[in-house]
Amino acid sequence: MSSIASLAPRQRVLVAVSLLAVIAIGGGLYIWAKRGAMSVTTNAAADASTGGGDESGVGILLDLAKTSVSEKRLVAPAGSNAYEFYLSVLQLDPQNKVALDQLRESFPSASGEVERAINDNNLDEAQRELSLLREFDSTNYILSLLGGKLDAQRQIQIRQDEARAAAMQSQPQSAGNGSML
Secondary structure (H helix, E strand, O other): OHHHHHHHHHHHHHHHHHHHHHHHHHHHHHHHHHHHHHHHHHHHHHHHHHOOOHHHHHHHHHHHHHHHHHOOOOOOOOOOOHHHHHHHHHHHOOOOHHHHHHHHHHHHHHHHHHHHHHHOOOHHHHHHHHHHHHHHOOOOHHHHHHHHHHHHHHHHHHHHHHHHHHHHHHHHHHHHHHHHO
């Protein structure tokens, strides 16, 4: 009984110290967050007075897109291509003339890249690229044709895989039959 009585004050001290630590950490986080909010407000006010803000983001995205076009990265690789950058610009500024013009201008080359991916049997990448082009112009007949070609190529690949599987299944059976004779 004396050991339980002697632990109780230690536990109380431990709980009190833990609570003080939590309060101190929480207060520090509150002050840090408050200062961060003030600096964001200050930066937003500075951007508004200088004409920055979304415009600078649009400018950066347009520069990235222009670089991607010059490096012939229209729809690939994922996450770093001209179409994704231009579509991001349109999310910030839906009427951005530069982005709209560049997407229209690069469409024939971009759709050619999708067709190459289909022809190279890189069907998952072709699907991703086709979806990217559809974000810009979902009613374009060329994309409908490419979608049909992609579906047909998938069916061909499925039939080839089934034929290979059937051939693999028949080989062990014929080898087994030959050894029994």
